[in-house]
Amino acid sequence: MADIPSSGTSKQRKGNGQPGSDYETGLSEDEQLDIRIWLRLLTCANLIERRVRKNLRDKFNTTLPRFDVLAQVDRTPDGQPMRELSRRMMVTNGNITPLVDRLVEDNLIRRDPSPEDRRVQHVRLTENGRQALDEMFPAHSSWVNNLMANLDRDNASQLYALLGELKTSIQTAERDED
């Protein structure tokens, strides 16, 4: 996960000679800034994720992917097809199958075949699953809240907006890729 670039190069690599270039890395200031944003982003995400994982394990004896499935499934009253789960969770299809298998075993969710399309399985919360989620959800919020408690509210709003800009930039770049 961590992805910290070093000089990333042998001593031979020279600066590009342009203003704002860095002798060590051969990157322009803009390029360096981008990399630093990426690394800081990753560090923050890792720190938060680590805390959430630890608390889910310690306090609810579960894992983040399991919590994610429950939270996702709960987003729509009629449950969701597997493909929708994998799309929302940003993981591959093959990942979801065994994850859902285990949650079904534990009677937290169930699979209902779609009446319209026999390929589709709708995943829904069981009563058990709902209860579990109702306990976990506020705790999860409070953990995140706690980690950001020292962040000034104006800064928080701005950060949220800027992350939106970043997201747009990424999606634009990915769209142009194709």
Add this chain to the structure above:
Amino acid sequence: MADIPSSGTSKQRKGNGQPGSDYETGLSEDEQLDIRIWLRLLTCANLIERRVRKNLRDKFNTTLPRFDVLAQVDRTPDGQPMRELSRRMMVTNGNITPLVDRLVEDNLIRRDPSPEDRRVQHVRLTENGRQALDEMFPAHSSWVNNLMANLDRDNASQLYALLGELKTSIQTAERDED
């Protein structure tokens, strides 16, 4: 990875009645903002990570953790102990061992026992590893740069600063935990 909270609750959960609370989630505006920051952060991190992983595989037939190890090892001329690698990469100790094993097999790094402390193994780049990294590093930068190309430079600087604030907030909260 994705961690999208839904209503996360049955219909029974009521708003907390305070100004700015949300009937659906029972979260205050501040709490909602924090969760939204977290989710957006995670989305951005996932999008970038996914692109980097895909490009590492397609163009260099390698993986992100492998690249991370090489980049980390390169940061200090005399290599680094395993514990330092795991600390910097924010993964557990047990993760590093097989990862390093595979890279040693491929002759990209080597393990040198520390002369001072017989428990310690210093991990260093081989000439092969240096060459590989020298090819990968600029490519890696350009991928990230590309994803952020549509981000205004002022916004980028601000985002970097705010992520710093967030990081501090998280670390403060974690410190208080202990």
Add this chain to the structure above:
DNA sequence: TTATATTACTTTAAGTCTAAACTATTTAAT
């Protein structure tokens, strides 16, 4: 209609990751 492509999901093999238990070594405290 019939062939072709697409879609939803599962399976497989291999890599990554974690927590926990373990070994070997070093450090600290008596």
Add this chain to the structure above:
DNA sequence: ATTAAATAGTTTAGACTTAAAGTAATATAA
């Protein structure tokens, strides 16, 4: 010096993740 505690690294079992290949069902197109 001897014991206890801490540290570096490895190993283990299990969960998660991916890409790629496979199966079944649906949609498209000729």
